[in-house]
Amino acid sequence: MGKTGSWRVFRPVVDRLKCVKCLRCWVFCPEGVVRREEDGTVSIDYEYCKGCGICAAECKVKAITLVREEGDGGK
Numbered sequence: 001m002g003k004t005g006s007w008r009v010f011r012p013v014v015d016r017l018k019c020v021k022c023l024r025c026w027v028f029c030p031e032g033v034v035r036r037e038e039d040g041t042v043s044i045d046y047e048y049c050k051g052c053g054i055c056a057a058e059c060k061v062k063a064i065t066l067v068r069e070e071g072d073g074g075k
């Protein structure tokens, strides 16, 4: 239940080179789908991410970009 991979419109992409490991995205994600990696940066579980964009809005160094999902047939 709760898988969002088929209907999500936007997908947050983390630039781990820009990430300063502040974990704001991890704290603010309402779905709890931001994962902490061993190097201190983060990645996102796209199986459950809803594409709400809160993580991108909270990232102060703009290390998260929302990109439109492809293949959904929408514009």
Ligand code: SF4
Binding pocket: 014, 018, 019, 020, 021, 022, 023, 024, 025, 026, 041, 042, 058, 059, 060, 061, 062, 063, 064
């Ligand atoms: S909010 Fe941005 S800088 Fe902070 S951990 Fe998340 S991606 Fe990295």
Ligand code: SF4
Binding pocket: 012, 028, 029, 030, 031, 032, 033, 034, 044, 048, 049, 050, 051, 052, 053, 054, 055, 056
């Ligand atoms: S887009 Fe929303 S659900 Fe997905 S990782 Fe960011 S805050 Fe969490």
